[in-house]
Amino acid sequence: MKKEKKLISINIEDEMKSSYIDYSMSVIVARALPDVRDGLKPVHRRVLYGMYQLGVFSNQSYKKSARIVGEVLGKYHPHGDISVYETMVRMAQKWNMRYPLIDGQGNFGSMDFDPPAAMRYTEVKMQKIAEEMLLDIKKETVNMQFNFDDSIEEPQVLPTRIPNLLINGTSGIAVGMATNMPPHNLTETIQAICAYIDNKNISIETIIKYIKAPDFPTGGVIYGYDGVKKSFYTGKGRIILRAKFHFEEINGKKCIIIDEIPYQVNKAEMINKTVELMKEGNMEGISQIRDESDRNGLRIVYILKHNHNPNILLNNLFKHTSLQTAFNVNAIALVNGKPVQLNIKELIKHFVDHRENVIIRRTKYELEKIINRVHILKGLIIILSIKNNLDKMIELIQSAQDKNEAIIILMNKFNLSKDQSKSILDMKLQHFTSLEIKKIQIEYDQSVKTIDNLKKILVIDDIRMDIIKQELKDIIQKYHDKRRTQINYSDKITQHIEDLIENEQVVLTISHAGYIKRTSLSEYKLQGRGGVGNIGALVSKKTDFFKHILIATNHQYLLFFTEKGKCFWLRVYEVPEGSKISKGRAIQNIINLEENDKVNAYILTGNLKNPEYIKDYYVIMVTKKGIVKKTSLEHYSRPRKYGINAIVIRTGDYLLEAILTKGNSHVFIAVKSGKLIRFSEKNIRSTRRNSSGVIGIHVKHDKDYVIGMICVNQDQQDKKCLLVVSEKGFGKRSYITEYRTTNRGGKGIKTINITSKTGFLIAIKDVTNQDDLMIIKKSGIIIRIPILDIRIMGRNTQGVKLINLKNHDSIADVDKVTNNMK
The missing domain is CATH 3.30.1360.40 (Gyrase A; domain 2)
Incomplete structure (x- = not known):
């Protein structure tokens, strides 16, 4: 009868959990994560050990990469030749490894991620610094393990003298976890390790004084330091890198x-x-x-x-x-075979512990060897120091039948051990000279001292730490180099939109129907007085025309004041950009205007978030009926989505103009009929937003109304002129001193001689000789005129023609280009 098969019932869920855990741990331990001691994954370690076994050292000739791959693949790493070769290639790439461990000859790729040549074409050998990782490996300094088929042994870890995990970093994706560790400068790292050895209680803050930040092979700039500090303290952080x-x-x-x-x-x-x-x-x-x-x-x-x-x-x-990227630090490495997230101090500690263990094992190995040697030397001294003993020894050896009998005779006659007797028999006759006997005695005395020193190393911790420090300092002497990656300690890691927008001069235009746009000032060419102008905008409707123009810079703040006395807050760069011939975008689509309200006035300010700035400035407003109001700019620095109240508007009136002042200006208000009043700003008491203001100029009748207001600082009165423009293109300049100062609330004095030829007054501006005048027609045509082309005349004149008007066209608005905006 056939033997019945035994079936074991298992829970499939438990089996899948167990199998997946086994698989994940295999990937974590045997593939993806580095050992905290030498900073190598198994494949990297096997490549270096394979080259070591082949003798492909830095002072030897290059060997074909395929030869190395075959050695590693056949003996240690049976996971495919591509994985081994790609590992070897990366260890030779200067832009990937801060301190390359392999010296490659041939095409090993490029920073453009070009693939390397096939392994049959390239050649490699170890870099000198890689040899430091394998020193003393034959002195039983590390544990060995059998390879995949138990035929030969390979090291579990390398006895590295360099802190490879810190200076070269690593990256790897395991199952459920990943590691991404940046490289650091060798000199800085070793100095930090020496500082730790001197004081095991050293703080991370002190360590950072030595290791300032990661040091990447491609250089660049670390932008901001918060991410660096966080990664040093926690093992996790985000480092911003810039070109x-x-x-x-x-x-x-x-x-x-x-x-x-x-x-x-x-x-x-x-x-x-x-x-x-x-x-x-x-x-x-x-x-x-x-x-x-x-x-x-x-x-x-x-x-x-x-x-x-x-x-x-x-x-x-x-x-x-x-050109700007982020390096996300995740310092996970294997500690005693388990993945652990480590801060900078813990990484240093584990390396020092490993080096101490290597030194202890190396010292025990050397101690055992030298004790055996002293034992042999002692036997030689017993025989060779006394002449009779030497003669007797030779006689006894000659009497023996064979070597084994001679060994036994010497052991019994001179009280020697088997090893001592055997070494005596193996000596050549030349060692029996008196000079050689002295050398043996000297070697014996030195060896005894060495044994004492080696025993002290095993017993005294400080001696071991001094050895570690000295070996590390030797590494610095051999391989030190300068930091490549610069550090920008600025806290400003997050870019603001202002950083991406040039603070250039722009022309803001607002149409009668409420369309706004932003256009570069450079698009408008300078013309002479009396020119025809060029197309400034396409008017979408016959009833629409461009009413306001404003010269601004992109980073300024723009305050909109509506007819109903509300204020809205906007940055200039937030105004939609348009060409000279575009109509712009409806203001109500940008700010939350009421349906039956429109923007009538606006001011440009500096930084409204600067408390010192907003306390130094005031907003002066004027309405169509001549009411003026003065309020601190501070009250308009915190706008709301649906605007804030700027002024209480009386029945039948609306807000016309708003101007920014510093509290020491003279106010000029002009009306349609050509009259103008001048009074000191100090005559207006500053009030809060929810007030209506006081009378600025007395308006005679309903058909007359305020057309504009300017404010001139007292210290600028001699430098500026008052410019007036009529609706039919006439204009002139007059000295400000021609207008006497009166109390507010008066009727004003004549500023232009109004006739049917000139039309009514439509604008007043304060100008200097360096300014330009921009005039916009209702048809959308814009002309730019130098102020020097406009004559200075008395206030009781009609002025000169500034622009040619055709087909019953008229001027919609004017503005000036100041000398610092050209």
């Missing part, structure tokens, strides 16, 4: 030159990504990219278009390309 750059001018064009890129960035892919952004219109300031990298170093050239700010473009490159 290293400088600016050059090549053939009259500004250029951004990239000298170093962040660690593990694919250079070719990064350049291609930038080219795609250029095609999509996201990098308009770059005209060309050239990769001029060669064997002497990396060099990427970004050639800029004319009139583009390189700093703004650089910030855009940092945001949209891998």
Whole structure:
């Protein structure tokens, strides 16, 4: 009868859990995570040990990579030749390893992630620093284990003298966990280890004074220090890396030159990504990219278009390309075969503990060897120090039948051990000379001292620590180099949008129907007085025209004041950008205007988040009926989504103008009929937002109304003129001193002679000789005129013609371009 098979019932869920745990632990321990002691994964360790066994040292000739791969694959790592070769290639790449362990000859890839040549074409040998990891391995300093088929032994860990895990870092993905450890500078790391040896209670804060930050093989700049500190303290952190750059001018064009890129960035892919952004219109300031990298170093050239700010473009490159990346530190390594997350002090501690264990095992090995040697020397001295003993020994040896009998005779006659007797028989006759006898005595005396020293090493901790320190200092002498990665300790890691937007001068235009846009000031060409102008905008409706223009910079704050007395808050760069011929975007789609309200006034300010700035400034407002109000800018620095109340508007009135002052200005208010009043700002008491104000100018009748207001500082009165413009294109300049100061609430004095030829007064401005005047027609045509082209005339004149008007066209608005905005 056939023997019945025995079936064992098991729970499939338990079996899957058990099998998966076994699999995951196998990956964690035997594949993906490094040992905290030598910083190597099994495949790296096997590659180095295989080369060691083949004798492929730094002072030997190169051997084919295929030879090394075959050795490692056949004896230690049966997981495929590709995995072994890729490991060996990475250990030879200078842009991947801070301190390469393999010296490669041939094509080993590039920073563009080009693949290396096949293993049959490349050659390798060990770097000198890699040999430091294998020193003393034959002195039983580490445990050995059988390979996959139990045919030969391989080391469980290398007795490394260099802190490889810290200086070269590592990365790996296991099951349920991963490790990503950055490299560090060798000199800094060893200095920190020596400081730890001197004081085992050293704080991480003190360690950081030695190891300042990771040091990547490709250099670059660490931007911000918080992530570095967090990774040192916890073993986990996010380090921001940026390219290293400088600016050059090549053939009259500004250029951004990239000298170093962040660690593990694919250079070719990064350049291609930038080219795609250029095609999509996201990098308009770059005209060309050239990769001029060669064997002497990396060099990427970004050639800029004319009139583009390189700093703004650089910030855009940092945001949209891998010129800025993040290295996410996750310091997990195997400690006694278990994965543990480690801070910088723990990493140093485990390395020092390993070195101490290596020194203890090495010392025991050397002690055993030298004790055996002393034992032999002692027997030789017994025989050779006395002449009669030597003669007798020779006689006894000659009388013996064979070697074994001679050994027994010597043991019995001179009270020697078997090893001592055997060594005597193995000696050549030349060692029986008197000179050689003296040498043996000297060697014996020195060996006895060495035994004492070795025993002290095993007993006294401080001696072992001194040995570790001295060996580490020798490493520094051999392999020290300078830090490659710079550190920017700035706390400003997160980019603000302002960093990506150039603070250039722009023209803000607002149409009668409530459309707004932002256009670069450089698009408007300078023309002479009496010119026709050029197209400034396309008007979508016959009833619409561009009413307001404002010269601003992108980073300024823009406050909108509506007819109903509400205030809204916006940054200039938030205004939609448009060309000269575009109509812009409806204001109600940008700010939350009420349906029957519209923007009538606006002011530009500096930083509204600066408490000192907002306390120094005031907002002066004027309504159509001549009511003025003065309020501190501080009350308008915290806007709400649906706006805030700026002024209480009386029935039948609406807000017309708002101006920013410093509290010491003179206020000029003009009305449609050509009258103007001047009074000191100090005559207006500062009130809060929920007030209506006081009378600024007395308006005679309902058909007359305020058309504008300016405020001039007392110390600028001699430098400025008052400019007036009528609706039919006439204008002039007058000296401010022609207008006497009165009390507010008066009727004013004549500022322009109003006739049917000139039309009513529509604008007043305070100008200097360096300013330009921008005039916009209701048809959308804009002209820019130098102020010097407009004559200075008396206040009771009609002025000169500033712009030609055709087909019953008229002027919608005017504004000035100040001398610092050209």
